[in-house]
Amino acid sequence: MSVPSETFALVQKHDGYSGKAEGPSIESLDLYLDAATIPLQDLSDGQVLIKMLMASINPSDLHYIKGEYGHPRVKGAAAGFEGVGEVVAANGAYAQSLVGKRVAFTVDPAGSGAWADYAITAANVCIPVREDMRNEDAAGHVVNPLTAMAMFDIVRKSETSSFIMTAANSQLCKLMTALGRDENIAPIAIVRRPEQAAHLEELGARHVLCSTSDDFQDSIRAVMKQEKPRVLLDAVANQVSADIFAAMPNRARWVVYGKLDPQPPAFKEMGQFVFMEKRIEGFWLTRWFMSTPPEEQIRIIGEVQERFVSGKWQTEVGATIRLKDAMSDLADALRNANGKVMLVP
């Protein structure tokens, strides 16, 4: 086939950071993106061109296009951090070896985004995908599964028999719920809508508490007493999270990995850092990649594929949107879908 020199894509309208902290909710996509055809740069040494099969949409993508993520936006560049596709061109020996293969990947800063017909990234962040792995699972192979594995490792090393998750109806938390179930470390799920409880219990959550219910404070206290969870994996970082943390026992760790709610929490129990050995820290997958040896990453990637193919994990898709319909349909789908939203060419 001939190598394309341009691609249809969802293209960023803004440069740099917004200076705001609104969280990842999207009112309307055209505040941040345009649908446009843009030129594809020539491949540098070590890069591959990927014909997209499916892109997943993560909260980090939305934080990013809003200018509230860990690195700055680039105006005119395609959005989208993650997806699965077929390598159709490459530059360099290792990159060439991937041509014709189906790969899961994230887009590195030198590349071109995944919300497009074609994406560009570094060959060394491409993961060849087993034939028996669905596109739905491969499209979200990297961000959620590796975050789940890495954060569950924090839980595993914290000498605790249970852990708490906020925003627990997310795909990420469903993966961690299954890990807790399989390793007998009780998942405690915090959700905002009571109708989400039954399915999370099915997946393995020992307790599901609804933060909007009247008896939430009592339920939290009762569960703390019973389970003594030492780790809070938190995507929300608001007052509810702070209050949960304050109710946790000695040596509790609050691991912040997202900021879904822009409200700044107040800390009423600063003395707990002193007397109860509590701490607050963060998790960012980008840092995990930099600090985890490659052979350990490869081992974990193999485990991820095995979990999906064997059915221990399953990506729950809430909506699949065609790229050309994204400007009109995507924001609604993100608001209403019960499960992952996927983009397809």
Place this chain on the structure above:
Amino acid sequence: MSVPSETFALVQKHDGYSGKAEGPSIESLDLYLDAATIPLQDLSDGQVLIKMLMASINPSDLHYIKGEYGHPRVKGAAAGFEGVGEVVAANGAYAQSLVGKRVAFTVDPAGSGAWADYAITAANVCIPVREDMRNEDAAGHVVNPLTAMAMFDIVRKSETSSFIMTAANSQLCKLMTALGRDENIAPIAIVRRPEQAAHLEELGARHVLCSTSDDFQDSIRAVMKQEKPRVLLDAVANQVSADIFAAMPNRARWVVYGKLDPQPPAFKEMGQFVFMEKRIEGFWLTRWFMSTPPEEQIRIIGEVQERFVSGKWQTEVGATIRLKDAMSDLADALRNANGKVMLVP
């Protein structure tokens, strides 16, 4: 000499915790203590009876008598965690070997407090004091110097060329300022009163910033840019501390060791835990004792005595109050003294 069976002491009026978090300021001592003569228990195996020479007063003593510390008050028991005195009676072989010696000590929970003519504690927490060490330095041998050594070790291990201290006019911070000066890690001192700056600079502070001055925010930003401090050693834990932490660079650690201000701080930058690898933790000397090998503790104690005797450290005494005058005079002295307040029999 005959062994006394009772002691004059400042005796706690309340049991347990107050459930409040007002901080260590004391309006009037008789809200919490009575001056009274109480019986001295028989010495258990391993205990010593100490004739007091001088007791130091730390914020932790005040937190404790107010019911806001890490362990509960005991009604009827003498207050006071720390002091220096002569061992006049003992039970057990090692304890007996200390009789006649001048020792610095803290009072363990089974003992009887240091704000008294006689105190009881465990022989194994007594530190024999060199003859050339002043009572003023020996009375505060344990809490501040070991906290200074331990927290400065956190600074040393944080790959930083500077560190920040709040409430920096305290005796503890003066010790840490001298350590920073001697090891060329720039101390940045935050104070509330501008007249405290000159003396702290003399002791070795590279910068002294006054949190009540109009240009505090600008000064903080300028100093952050210049020094890039990675550690905040914080006794205050209020909004000023939280704002300083938010202005610190990547990988900043906020180490809380006190809560002088009861105000709960709000955190406006929760995303910094994720993207900037920041964290909040605490320091409590009690935990340091439990987790540090005895031989390491002994090495550090030797270093502490050497620093005091050589003049690298000096305890600055602001007021010395006689035990029998404490009920009327101590609260005022704590409010007004510029330096440590000491109690003498």
